[in-house]
Amino acid sequence: MNEVFYIAAAVALISTVMVITRLNAIHALLYLIVSLLAVAVIFFTLGAPFAAALEVITYAGAIMVLFVFAIMLLNLGPRSVAQESQWLSRKAWIGPAILALVLIGELAFFIARGGGRTPSAGVVEPKQVGVALFGPYLLGVELASLLLLAGMVGAYHLGRDWGVREQESNRARERKSERAGE
């Protein structure tokens, strides 16, 4: 088990270094996803399978998809086609693919060992987490829901299309200046 932890830790560190040294945002994002998957493997070896699953689903899944959407939205126009072909080059995906293969190898090792369901003292089951979450930490859950609501309202407010309103105000200003000119 220790070897799996060390290999996953090495993968996480290497891919994180690659994230902060890449120039292309999509390349960095690929490495960031590999880094998060490596941390998920580390959670699993630490005996936190629920946290590992959430890391894959929420971090490597939902949050990274949000990043991809934002980066795609930033690259509008004909420039994006040339960039697309550049992104799909071998050089872009070979590094993350090798690191991800290492993680797949570790997953295969787990399955070959007879799955992760071996009962041992150190594993914190999802049931325990749920009992703690909706027991003593109930107030924290409510606060987290409030935070998510605030985040949603804030993102909607910032992402709103203000263009229409600005155009209208510009037009009103022009009309006013025309009237002043008369």
Added chain:
Amino acid sequence: MSSIPMEYGLLLAGALFALGLIGVIVRRNIVFVLMSLEIMLNAAGLAFVTAGAKWAQADGQVMYLFILSMAAAEVAVGLALVLKLYHQFRTLDADAASRMHG
């Protein structure tokens, strides 16, 4: 299952956090700054889960869940700000927005 010494987990969390901090300080592209923030939050979650595994308590994972939801809210607002910045200044340079309007 938790035969791994806690120090190594915390050391890894610290290293990841330091890398994220370096990313925030060094990079000027605001998308990379946001990614580095994600790395730092993830490292903090790793520290919590490691400590929770040490004493086989669920509290570490509960705190990790809170960090996760905070990261989700933060990234939603952050990316909306990135799009806004790009529409306003036509650049992703964080220094472009260093001047206030008032």
